[in-house]
Amino acid sequence: MGRGLVKDWMATADRLSPWPQATVVVAGLGTSGFAAADGLMDLGARVVVLDASEGPGNQEKATVLEMLDVIVRLGPGATDTLPDDVDLVVTSPGWRPSAPLLAQAALRGVPVWGEVELAWRMSLPDRQVPWLAVTGTNGKTTTVGMLESMLTAAGLRTSAVGNVGRPIVEAVLDEVDYDVLAVELSSFQLHWTNSLSLHSAAVLNLAPDHLEWYADAAGWPPGVADPMGAYAADKARIYERVQRSCVYNVADPATEEMVVQAEVVEGARAIGFTLGIPGPSMLGIVDDLLVxxxxxxxxxxxxxxxxxxxxxxxxxxxxxxxALAAAALARSFGVHPTAVADGLRRLRLGDHRIQTIAEVGGVRYVDDSKATNPHAAAASLAAFDHVVWIAGGQAKGTTFDDLVTAVAPKLRAVVVLGVDRRVIADALARHAPQVPVNVLETSDHGAMQQAVEWAAARAVPGDVVLLAPGCASKDMYPDYAARGDAFAAAVATLTG
Structure with missing residues (x-):
């Protein structure tokens, strides 16, 4: 078959398409890239994997893939040029449209998918399993964990996949016949999708995040110069072609507007969730009950x-x-109310999510290192009355003025650290000048110990010393978990 014909069928490709006639470039050898390459090999495609990193992890994965006849090129310059005669590029999440490899693909008319789009195509036409999917600025992983627990409590075979850690391709090719998948999708993953038709989907909330990624307008369609608008547009993709339920946050009108604008399958319903008393077609709270x-x-x-x-x-x-969003998705799939409650009771969330580390002298020390943007930090701060706040890291192009204005009355003191510490300190100076602030200029791992000791000296019984950074962690730590571990280690020195 000629090269042009291969590109013709690629537009509607599924698992049964003539993949042995296709050459696919996989951009990036992370978790999703490795899964994509492995899955494409199962389909018989000629696969070329490109990654600029030659780290030990990539070397190990490259060795495995090369044993399967995958071509792997690692190191500086490996991702500068798109090879000739390529029919498809599968990109890792986070690659910007302006990356040389992806920009060249766009110029040559080569389609670019993410691993999520690949997984969806690989499930068609004969392995289709309903997806219940979640996106939003904050709360995705927790909600998907709740949803998976509810589905399991209902006796369904399921798995939490996607941005939560396990690649969806892996689940699609699994020998287990799943009844339904609980899927976490980031804006980066949604950006590279074009044909998803989910059973039901939820957008939990929308707030500024990853704006440094979206500010890179090169490679975007003409006229897309608004980072926040582009970020929201990618989140809204989750509702396109939804078959059953579009779940939105009543308190966040932007999520409802996404539902209004979405082209859904006829008969799909808009389902709201609220912390108030619910109206028809909503889930909410009555007294001490989720209803x-x-x-x-x-x-x-x-x-x-x-x-x-x-x-x-x-x-x-x-x-x-x-919990309400997860319940809405579970109920849209027919899960009995008792399984919703059982799922919540059985669930044990991972560390670093509003996790109490210790109580010392009447002061609670709480690790919410997972709060990696201002919206998440605001939600964390809202849970407590009087707080000594530890914040800072990589702000990702976001601002803290609205957050500081909202939480200023409950702040006992604030200590800020990390590369963008001045962004937060300046917002505090403008909107909460009465609050004592310590700006730590050091950026080594001893900074967290200093932050905890300073916070402990200013907290009084009944206060919470809260690590809710509002920022990403990689300026100082490998990830948010390592940052939370550093906080816990520092708190441990207070207790001996």
Whole structure:
């Protein structure tokens, strides 16, 4: 078959397409890149993997792939030039459209997919499993964990996949016949999709994040120069072609507007979640109960209990919202209310999510290192009355003025560290000049010890010393988990 014909079928390719006639470049050898290359080899495609990093992890993965006849090129310059006669590029999430490899693909008319799009195509036409998917600025991983637990409690074969850690391609090719998948999708992953048609989808919230990625306008369609608008547009992709339920946050009108604008399958419903009393086609709170007024026949004048507030652990308003969103997705798939409650009770969230580390002298020390943007930090701060706040890191192009204005009355003191510490310190100076602030100029790992000791000296019984950085961590730590571990280690020195 000629090269032009290969490109013709690529537009509607699925698992049964003539993949042995295709050459596919996989851009990046991370977790999703490795899974994509392995999956494409299973389909019989000629696969070329390119990555600029020659680290030990990539070398090890390259050795495995080369044994499967995958061509792997690592090192500086490996991603500068797109090879000739390429029919498809599968990119790792996070690669900007202006990256040389992807920009060349666009100029040559070569389609670019992400691993998520590849997984969706590989599930068609004969391995299609319903996807219940979650995106949003904050709370995605927690919500997907809750959803997976609810589905499991209902006796369904499921797996949490996507941005949560496990590549979707891996699940699609798994020998397990799943009933349904709980899928976490980031804006980066959604950017490189074009044909998803999910059973149901939720956007939890929308707030500035990753604006440094979206500010790189080169390679974007003409007229796209608004980073926040581009970020929101990618989030909204999750609702396109939804078959059953579009779940939105009543308190965040931007998420409802995404539903209004989406082209969905006829019959798909808009389902809201709220911390207030729900209207018809919503889930919400009545007294101390989580209730469903969407997936019952008599929703016009009644509601059904799906869980108790006490089932949501750890309790915080934003975590209750996560639980309601997960419940909405589960209920859209027919999960019984008792399984929703059982799933919440059985769930044990990972570390570094509003996790109490210790209580010393009447002061609680709470690790929410997972709060990597201002919106997440604001949600964390809202859970407590009086806080000594530890913040800072990589701000990713975001600002803190609105956050500081909202939480200033509850701040006992603030210590800021990391590469963008001045962004937060300046916002505090403008909007909370009465709050004592310590700006740590050191950026070594001893900074967290200094921050905790300074915070402990200013906290009084009843206060919370809260690590909710509002920033990414890689200026000082490998990831948010390492940052949270450093906080816990520093707190341990207070207790001996």
């Amino acid at each position: 469903d007024r969407a997936f019952i026949p008599q929703r016009r004048d009644s509601a059904i209990e799906v869980a108790k507030l006490s089932d949501v652990v750890p309790y915080a308003p934003h975590n209750v919202e996560n």
